[in-house]
Amino acid sequence: MKLLLTSGGVSNQSIREALCDLLGKPIAESTALCVPTAMYGMPGTAVMTWRQIAGQTPTPMVELGWKSVGMLELTALPSVDEQNWVPVVRETDALLVCGGDVLYLHHWMCESGLADLLPSLRETVYVGLSAGSMVMAPHVGEEFVGWKPAAGGDSALGMVEFSIFPHLDNPMCPQNTMAHAQKWASRMPVPGYAIDDATAIKVVDGAVEVVSEGQWKLFERWSS
Incomplete structure (x- = not known):
């Protein structure tokens, strides 16, 4: 699977070009599935969930001019025969995984079976937005634990x-400063990237490339 992990969506030309490079063709010739599930783990988010699906947010994902866009709601999948959704996922060019609560998203990725399917999607482009990007990590950090899994902890998929640490210096997220990112990183067992909404992390076959028109910082793994 090819990954484009963003904080604020496909927010500038550099990130858009990175997406086209991963797709291997124009966005207008590519199909996508939107995964809005993470939003349901947060209070009072019904309107924002609809806006994400409708492409009416300041974090561009759905509204990029795709050939077609469908919706993949993970909470519904356990009640659906796999033959009704797995082929659709395999055939789509891009998965657009929206933001919200990262551990709620992780829970439903596992419960739905999508997490088990992801490693086999060699040519699919996974486009994460905020929580949709963070869920690919081994851990998210205690700062980002909202919805609490039954087993506790802050573990996620570990695919990278x-x-x-998203939304660096975003006025809507006053705690997401570089100073707070450094404190977050000091407690993480793996390296961490603090990225703003003009930055994305591109990962192909384990090779990591930062694509940015903004600010970002890599925190190497801290020694105890």
Whole structure:
């Protein structure tokens, strides 16, 4: 699977070009599935969930001019025969995984079976937004634990070897400063990237590349 892990969506030309490079063709010739599930782990988010699906947010994902866009709601999948959704996922060019609560998203990725499917999607482009990006990490950090899994902890999918601190210096997220990112990183067992909404992390076959028109910082693994 090819990953484009963003904080604020496909927010500038550099990130858009990185997406096209991963797709291997124009966005207008590519199909996508939107995964809005993470939003349901947060209070009072019904309107924002609809806006994400409808492409009416300041974090561009759905509204990029795709050939077609469908919706994949993870909470519904356990009640659906796999033959009704797995082929659709395998055939789509991009998964657009929206933001919200990262551990709620992780829970439903596992419960739905999507987490088990992801490693086999060699040509699919996974586009994460905020929590949709953070869920790929081994751990998210205690700062980002909202919805609490039954087993506790802050573990996520571990499909990459680093964690992500999103929305760096975003006025809507006053705690997401570089100073707070450094404190977060000091407690993480893996390297961490602090990225703003003009930055994305591109991962192909384990090779990591930062794509940015903004600010970001890599915190190497801290020694105890």
